[in-house]
Amino acid sequence: MILIADSGSTKTDWRLVTATETFGQVQTIGFNPMYQESHEIYQALHDSLLPQLQQKTPNAIYFYGAGCSSPERNKRVEDALKMLFPASEVHVDHDLMGAARSLCGHKPGIACILGTGSNSCLYDGKDIIDNVPSLGFLLGDEGSGAYMGKLLIRAFLYRELPDELAQSLKNRFNLTKNGILDELYGSAVPSRYMASFAKFMHEKRQNPVIKAMVYESFSEFFEHHITKYDNFATLPVHFVGSIAFHFSDTLKQVAKKYGITLGQILGTPSEGMILYHQELLQAFGTPNKTE
Structure with missing residues (x-):
């Protein structure tokens, strides 16, 4: 046991x-x-x-x-x-x-985590043999809930969201510029705060603006991480995490754009x-x- x-x-x-x-x-x-x-x-x-x-x-x-x-x-x-x-x-x-x-078992593949943060590795069926570094919330985390949240809040503060979407976001979270900055720079885990907006984005995922943000976030992850691994186009690429699971439709679209064979997409x-x-x-x- x-x-x-x-x-x-x-x-x-x-x-x-x-x-x-x-x-x-x-x-x-x-x-x-x-x-x-x-x-x-x-x-x-x-x-x-x-x-x-x-x-x-x-x-x-x-x-x-x-x-x-x-x-x-x-x-x-x-x-x-x-x-x-x-x-x-x-x-x-x-x-x-x-x-x-969990994702690859005893077979080679590329394993990715897309949750609050993001990470990936090349796995040979036994060991991790390559890992494009995860640069964390400040420099990286492409494809993650935190990264999507940054795209959304930045567009909100720059007044780039459609009025109806901006008002809905503001009302849901009682947002003000100072409140956002206080939460962001005063929090011990700012990525968790930014990732908290992912649920709103999932609810509004059919909105063209939100859809474009999610697509951009995943594209950045594929571009900066997955395409850096040898044989990325021939190995199955697997995903685990709440963001990968709940936005799997868009994830599949981006994978198709890069000619990538998707494997499993798991929530946990x-x-x-x-x-x-x-x-x-x-x-x-x-x-x-x-x-």
Whole structure:
């Protein structure tokens, strides 16, 4: 039995699985080792995860998390999990690896995340072999909810939106220039604020102006990320994340423009992660033989 975690900064989804069974989903708060130390993560898991597992102890834990992008950060999560489950093997990796395994399984492909932020990688069926850097909210995040939100709010402040659309946006969020700037520059996570406008854009996605913004955002992502990978035109390109899932019609249009073969488009990576690890358990029998 293994425990699989898909963790963001807001929430973590945990699944206990065997080679053939899944014991349901457990949810706790999210963790990000960029901002949290081992003892903080341990205490939160001790209080919220252990009671939900009902004394079940996994043979191995596979944790895929936001912010798990360096050995030092990964060790913070690993140490917390080892304190909690001293008899379990612990493997900590970036959420991008989780996305690649979920989307591509054991086959080569290009895996992309389009949610609040964006990221991508070239995956050979086992390892990530190339990654066009994600430059984050200030310099990048093309195709993401945050990027779309920036396009929308910039057009609103520059008075470039049609009157009816601008008034609807203003009324929904009680927007003022100073209020927007206060939220944007006073927030610890400004990308989350900008991404909050993606739901409005989805509701108005048939509006020609909104449709053009979404198309532009995805085009930027394809141009700056996907086309930089070797064999991008021959490999399947997969997507996971709320933005990719809810704007999939436009995503398909942009993919066609670039002559790209689309693979899966998933809202979350959890089901694909489970399948990936169950296939390994079926093939090798024990977690320590899957590496």
